[in-house]
Structures are given as C-alpha cells and as structure tokens.
C-alpha cells in the first residue's frame with residue numbers, strides 16, 4: 001500500500017501506530033535515500049515501544065540494542081556494510097528471529113537476509129520538503 005506522509009509529525013504518528021503492531025521477532029526493513037527519515041521513523045517506533053533512551057546512528061556500529069521498553073529493540077544501520085558476511089559475523093539470526101523487534105535502515109543492502117514477513121517500508125521524497133511517500137508491504141496502516 002501507499003501512504004502519503006505530510007510532515008515530520010505524520011512520521012511520528014505513523015511510527016507510534018506501527019509500534020503497537022510489533023511483536024517479538026518482528027522485523028521492520030526501511031529503505032530510501034539519505035535523509036528521507038529512516039532514523040526519524042525509528043525514533044518514533046522506539047517511543048511507541050516506550051524506550052526512553054536516545055536513539056542514535058553511530059557510524060561504525062551496525063546494531064544498537066535497547067532494552068528499556070516493552071520489547072527489546074535492535075536498531076540496525078547497515079549503510080556501511082560491505083558484504084552480507086558481516087551480518088553473519090555479528091550473528092544477525094539471533095536478532096531477526098529472537099525475542100525483540102528489529103528495525104533495519106538501508107535494508108536494501110542486505111535484502112536477501114530480510115525475512116519474508118518483514119514490514120518493508122520504502123520511503124521516497126514527496127512534493128514538498130516535508131512530504132514523504134511510504135510504499136509499505138506486510139502492514140496495513
């Protein structure tokens with residue numbers, strides 16, 4: 001399905017709603033160009049999971065773990081990954097098929113590893129600086 005996001009507040013609302021549907025083992029795969037709002041959406045989902053810690057995107061860490069909320073959150077940013085082998089080295093299966101929620105920024109770089117039932121959100125820029133177009137699979141917003 002396609003959803004038009006008018007502004008950042010809409011992104012936040014979407015993330016809070018999506019968080020309600022997430023369960024242990026849920027994977028949310030985010031794709032979209034630089035600055036389309038993958039981290040902003042991740043922060044909203046984290047807020048929906050009642051995680052109070054600050055969500056950051058450190059340059060050289062592929063996965064950040066947050067345990068303060070309703071479910072563990074594993075935030076992947078695979079932008080700098082060179083080879084999917086790196087995902088095996090960090091034991092991605094323990095995360096993807098574990099007891100927490102995984103959010104993956106730049107999921108297209110490891111698309112072969114993304115589970116079939118993952119919520120996939122491809123974000124595109126819209127007509128205004130704040131508009132985004134979400135192309136969503138496996139979730140009815």
Ligand SMILES: Nc1ncnc2c1ncn2[C@@H]1O[C@H](COP(=O)(O)OP(=O)(O)OP(=O)(O)O)[C@@H](O)[C@H]1O
Pocket residue numbers: 005006007008009010011032033034035036037038039040041057105129130131132
């Ligand atoms: N509708 C919107 N949704 C999300 N962010 C928006 C929106 N409109 C404007 N923005 C702005 O766009 C920027 C999005 O940055 P963000 O870091 O979330 O993007 P990103 O996709 O994670 O980037 P990167 O590719 O570097 O990881 C922020 O500065 C935010 O304020």
Ligand SMILES: [Mg+2]
Pocket residue numbers: 038039040057077105
């Ligand atoms: Mg980001």
